[in-house]
Amino acid sequence: MAGSSTAKARRKANAADERLFDRELEDLPAELRWREWMLRVEAVIFASSEPVTRETLARVVGKDCSIDLLIDDLREELSSRPYELVSVAGGWQHRSRSAYADAIRASQAPTRGGAAALSEFEAMVLMAVGYFQPVTRGELSKIFGKEVSRNTIGSLRGVGFLASGPRSPTPGAPYTYVTTKHFLSAFGMEALRDLPDIEALEDAGLITRSTLRAQAAEVDNRDSDGE
Template sequence: MGQREEAKFDRELADLSASARWREWMRRIEAVLFASASPVARDDLARVVGQGASVDVLIEDLAVDLEGRPYEVAQVGAGWMLRTRAAYAPAIRAVADVGGKGLNLSEQDMAVLAAIAFHQPISRDGLKEIFGKEISRDLIGRLAERDLIGTGPREPRRGAPYTFVTTETFLATFGMQSLRDLPDPEQLDDAGLAGQLERPGA
């Protein structure tokens, strides 16, 4: 929204009653979340509601309002998004054309992604220690192309390599609010990583 458009945009809705104003702010937030392909931050949502209105409380009320609907408000990282409830996933897969939205990742891709998630920030050398071999740039590229990983901080030493971290897209893709929602390492037996991965901060 440009500065001129934002100046014309009525955030305060002073001509409405308090209850109608609150409901309209909720609908605006719902519309923004519906239109966005990625999580929307609190500061961005605050631009469509009146000054002094609590985005957090509006989100809570919207979540209650959406109870019984096939989608819900989900916090992902520092933002929010609308997400289809898990109970409706089979119906969507049965009818909708979602083939292009699949991750199309190999088992090795998923194993490396899990290692990054549990050990971030981690360098290519760190990944080599975990897997006992060099991880190809192509594999890292596939994960970065899908915005599942990004570049993390370098170690505070000259010539230190970049590290890798997961992104908000990673959280949204796997239905997590934060890295605290990662599964316990024991649940990763099928990926062959149990015992190698630790929860961040553990």
């Protein structure tokens, strides 16, 4: 009962905040209004630790404002800067330009977001899930010809790259695994369609279940030699 009252109070407070926040800025000349909307959008994207969706940005600009045109103008303004606005995971995010990657690495400064450090085998498992999802742990084990452990799946889930998908219709109805929005964001993709075309990779002999299995065996051999 107390939780319900708290939720209602929070909704009322949010509604009051929305009424007080001037989205339309009708008292400003058109040019200044557009400029303020641009600054608001940039501020929201800059402050967010995740890609910001169109729906989120629509809360801070007028109802007739074109967010796409705002983004175009912001990108133009940032054309001479070492960072840019990119479309990833269904939203927009600030990203450093690749030309400055060496400088950022050399600085050893802590960076936000990005891809977590994965072992070679974890990276291969993640790639397999990307292409064959939704896929069970058992199916992944068949792909690699060796068990894909719960620890490997747990590690990829822990860094936010994998989530549970629908249960498989196979006996026992095991969980399947799918990639997440964080996976798309970390690897600079807007959607799974941005993955390299698997048929083209298979035609070129670059990725198949057998090549993944062979790569996994090679990793095992290197690990054994290093012991």
